[in-house]
Amino acid sequence: MPHEQSVTPSAPYLQGLNPPQRQAVETLDGPVLILAGAGTGKTRALTARVAHLLQTGTATPGQILAVTFTNKAANELRHRVSGLLGGIDVAGWWIGTFHSLAARMLRRHAELVGLRSNFTIIDDDDQLRLLKQVLELQGVDSKTINPKLILGIIDKWKNMGLTPDRVPNFNAGELPQPLTGPQLMAIYRNFQERLVTLNACDFGDLLLHLVTIFRDPANGVLAQYHARYTHILVDEYQDTNTIQYQWLHLLSQARHNLCCVGDDDQSIYSWRGADVSNILNFEKDFPEATIIRLEQNYRSTKPILAAANGLIAHNKGRLGKNLWTEEHSDDLVQITVTMDQSDEARFVAEQIESVQRKNVSLDEIAVLVRASSQMRAFEERFNTFGISYRVIGGPRFYERQEIRDALGYFRLINQHNDDLAFERIVNVPKRGLGAKTISDLQIAARRLQRPLFPAVEYLIQTDELKTGPRLTLTKFVGDIHRWLGLVATMSLRDWAAKVLEESGYVAMWRDDKSIEAAGRLDNLKELVSAMSNFDSLGAFLEHVALVMENQERKEEPRVTLMTLHAAKGLEYAHVFLPGWEEGLFPNQRSMDDSGLAGLEEERRLAYVGITRAKHKATITYALRRQTYGEYTDTVPSRFIEELPGDTVSDERQKMKNVWAQGGLGAAVSTQRWGGGTPNWGQKKWSPQPKTPLVIDADIVVVNPSSAFRVGQRVFHEKFGYGKVTDIDDDKLDVSFEKAGTKKVLDRFVNIVEK
Numbered sequence: 001m002p003h004e005q006s007v008t009p010s011a012p013y014l015q016g017l018n019p020p021q022r023q024a025v026e027t028l029d030g031p032v033l034i035l036a037g038a039g040t041g042k043t044r045a046l047t048a049r050v051a052h053l054l055q056t057g058t059a060t061p062g063q064i065l066a067v068t069f070t071n072k073a074a075n076e077l078r079h080r081v082s083g084l085l086g087g088i089d090v091a092g093w094w095i096g097t098f099h100s101l102a103a104r105m106l107r108r109h110a111e112l113v114g115l116r117s118n119f120t121i122i123d124d125d126d127q128l129r130l131l132k133q134v135l136e137l138q139g140v141d142s143k144t145i146n147p148k149l150i151l152g153i154i155d156k157w158k159n160m161g162l163t164p165d166r167v168p169n170f171n172a173g174e175l176p177q178p179l180t181g182p183q184l185m186a187i188y189r190n191f192q193e194r195l196v197t198l199n200a201c202d203f204g205d206l207l208l209h210l211v212t213i214f215r216d217p218a219n220g221v222l223a224q225y226h227a228r229y230t231h232i233l234v235d236e237y238q239d240t241n242t243i244q245y246q247w248l249h250l251l252s253q254a255r256h257n258l259c260c261v262g263d264d265d266q267s268i269y270s271w272r273g274a275d276v277s278n279i280l281n282f283e284k285d286f287p288e289a290t291i292i293r294l295e296q297n298y299r300s301t302k303p304i305l306a307a308a309n310g311l312i313a314h315n316k317g318r319l320g321k322n323l324w325t326e327e328h329s330d331d332l333v334q335i336t337v338t339m340d341q342s343d344e345a346r347f348v349a350e351q352i353e354s355v356q357r358k359n360v361s362l363d364e365i366a367v368l369v370r371a372s373s374q375m376r377a378f379e380e381r382f383n384t385f386g387i388s389y390r391v392i393g394g395p396r397f398y399e400r401q402e403i404r405d406a407l408g409y410f411r412l413i414n415q416h417n418d419d420l421a422f423e424r425i426v427n428v429p430k431r432g433l434g435a436k437t438i439s440d441l442q443i444a445a446r447r448l449q450r451p452l453f454p455a456v457e458y459l460i461q462t463d464e465l466k467t468g469p470r471l472t473l474t475k476f477v478g479d480i481h482r483w484l485g486l487v488a489t490m491s492l493r494d495w496a497a498k499v500l501e502e503s504g505y506v507a508m509w510r511d512d513k514s515i516e517a518a519g520r521l522d523n524l525k526e527l528v529s530a531m532s533n534f535d536s537l538g539a540f541l542e543h544v545a546l547v548m549e550n551q552e553r554k555e556e557p558r559v560t561l562m563t564l565h566a567a568k569g570l571e572y573a574h575v576f577l578p579g580w581e582e583g584l585f586p587n588q589r590s591m592d593d594s595g596l597a598g599l600e601e602e603r604r605l606a607y608v609g610i611t612r613a614k615h616k617a618t619i620t621y622a623l624r625r626q627t628y629g630e631y632t633d634t635v636p637s638r639f640i641e642e643l644p645g646d647t648v649s650d651e652r653q654k655m656k657n658v659w660a661q662g663g664l665g666a667a668v669s670t671q672r673w674g675g676g677t678p679n680w681g682q683k684k685w686s687p688q689p690k691t692p693l694v695i696d697a698d699i700v701v702v703n704p705s706s707a708f709r710v711g712q713r714v715f716h717e718k719f720g721y722g723k724v725t726d727i728d729d730d731k732l733d734v735s736f737e738k739a740g741t742k743k744v745l746d747r748f749v750n751i752v753e754k
């Protein structure tokens with residue numbers, strides 16, 4: 001074949017690939033599945049394959065569709081492909097997440113599902129507001145039934161590719177009480193209709209609409225795409241759900257040039273409808289497929305890989321793989337027990353500082369949690385320690401109130417039918433439009449069968465409104481039109497600043513005397529600056545809708561803090577895995593909901609976590625954890641027991657010895673309180689000092705003992721240097737050199753070493 005002759009074996013992107021990887025890269029015709037364990041170079045092979053398709057002239061950039069799951073992974077894919085091709089700009093290429101590619105595709109055919117190409121993609125909050133409206137219209141009291149439960153069902157149907165007319169009969173057990181089947185179906189149907197009226201869709205709709213369009217041969221859309229995309233590539237295929245599977249298979253139906261990459265042991269999204277049988281059935285779907293297995297792991301050291309292999313071997317439902325690595329190391333997987341989550345966070349922060357001293361960049365360090373609620377302790381501790389960090393997948397910049405309000409203005413200007421945006425901002429800042437006026441507007445809009453803004457445009461011409469609201473709304477409507485008229489005449493940044501000023505929104509926060517107001521104004525400034533990177537309002541709004549990650553400031557290295565779910569595909573030199581306790585990890589809810597399957601998915605999640613580490617993995621758990629203000633004693637995760645003994649630092653064995661001699665708690669208390677009664681039961685238990693307490697040569701319990709003593713020299717960020725004069729639990733009396741005597745909380749004070 002021509003492409004095999006045109007590339008020399010020394011092409012840079014082929015260098016260093018092992019034989020099966022090369023096979024994966026060079027088998028360009030027909031379906032290919034790379035089914036292999038973590039860190040074996042699947043993603044690397046996938047990127048090299050894109051380069052090979054282009055370099056051999058087999059495909060042009062426009063003919064390649066490359067899909068992955070997270071924005072971060074998609075950026076990485078683009079970055080790597082660009083790097084392999086000498087740094088060329090790949091911005092317009094079809095490399096992205098399912099959501100971003102589907103949104104781009106759907107804009108071209110929106111009219112086929114009743115939308116216009118500038119449709120709004122609504123987020124979870126707006127989804128909920130909309131559903132509540134639908135429930136109200138149908139006379140369902142949202143107090144008797146949790147609307148989130150219904151949204152969950154609708155999302156599940158969407159992930160399964162079920163439009164309202166395709167939902168099969170379900171049994172009464174599946175129904176959220178007291179709803180009846182027909183009621184639930186009517187809610188789904190009305191919800192979908194309402195979205196179309198608003199010229200909007202939710203994330204689940206993106207692929208659902210496309211598949212609906214593809215399934216109708218009369219429109220010829222699928223045939224166009226068959227002609228267009230000659231090669232389709234998918235990373236993390238084990239986590240595709242039904243609708244993603246349908247979309248990919250429809251697109252690759254004509255040529256079968258579908259290359260999927262994945263690992264059944266890393267399937268961790270079943271709760272979002274991911275179906276691991278998609279990858280396991282690849283051979284059935286495509287009997288002519290080339291199946292490639294990779295066994296050499298290039299990422300992790302031997303102990304890390306052996307620990308991960310040993311753990312995942314406890315799962316029954318798996319293909320089983322034999323992974324090996326050449327990377328020797330004496331650094332075993334470390335397991336450390338801490339007193340509670342605050343200690344745990346401090347231990348991790350201290351470890352990070354010490355890793356940093358060994359010249360490891362913060363960018364190479366990650367803390368991977370099971371539940372996002374674990375993050376707060378780490379965020380707090382990193383702030384006190386001055387450790388820069390980024391949260392991935394956490395509370396997002398674009399979800400803050402002031403940002404959502406500002407976006408409400410931009411959305412309504414961009415798309416007048418966006419009722420949710422209208423409702424959000426029509427009286428923010430206060431324009432004297434009371435709840436009664438707003439509800440009158442909603443009733444009138446329903447009567448007129450128009451979205452709110454066009455209905456208001458009509459109503460202000462009539463005498464239906466009282467003079468006050470009519471004048472206010474006339475100005476509001478005029479402003480929206482005027483701002484729309486201005487958007488193309490100036491830079492997007494200046495325009496946004498103008499809208500926020502002229503609307504009175506900025507003034508509202510300037511006049512607000514609360515502590516948060518200054519921060520909110522800063523956030524708004526940040527938003528306006530971010531807009532300078534976009535040419536059009538539409539492009540900016542689309543970007544916002546798709547952004548799943550926190551804004552990152554790129555200049556300085558940062559520790560990454562994220563959930564295990566967000567971490568797949570990524571790698572870090574040092575990985576911290578906190579909270580390995582029964583109930584937290586494995587997660588109780590997951591086990592309650594799905595039994596053994598749930599437990600096995602939790603174990604896969606643990607496998608994903610450990611295999612992110614290149615050089616060192618540190619697992620921690622706390623002896624007790626505070627929830628709702630109360631401490632509960634914990635039981636170490638069964639996953640700790642399942643790690644092969646020779647792969648972990650032997651602290652567990654020593655811990656067992658300590659337990660055998662009366663329990664770790666006893667050992668700790670003897671050390672901490674010199675044999676006195678420990679204050680386990682007290683709520684205001686606040687361990688602070690930074691020096692770890694050594695119980696047994698190798699068991700480091702982070703810091704239960706108070707290292708503060710009277711006479712100690714300390715430093716407080718605000719008051720400077722001083723000496724401790726009295727200690728009352730977590731409060732210290734300190735005589736400061738400049739600020740005089742103050743009572744301060746010990747966590748704000750650092751001990752000054754002599």
Ligand code: ATP
Nearest residue numbers: 016017018037038039040041042043044298299569
């Ligand atoms: P995961 O299952 O976690 O997604 P993966 O199989 O996609 O992992 P990659 O991320 O592609 O693995 O590769 C893991 C690491 O190994 C990367 O740092 C990559 O650069 C390196 N690597 C992959 N293949 C080779 C190779 N042939 N020679 C040297 N290093 C390699």
Ligand code: MG
Nearest residue numbers: 042043044569
């Ligand atoms: Mg990968």
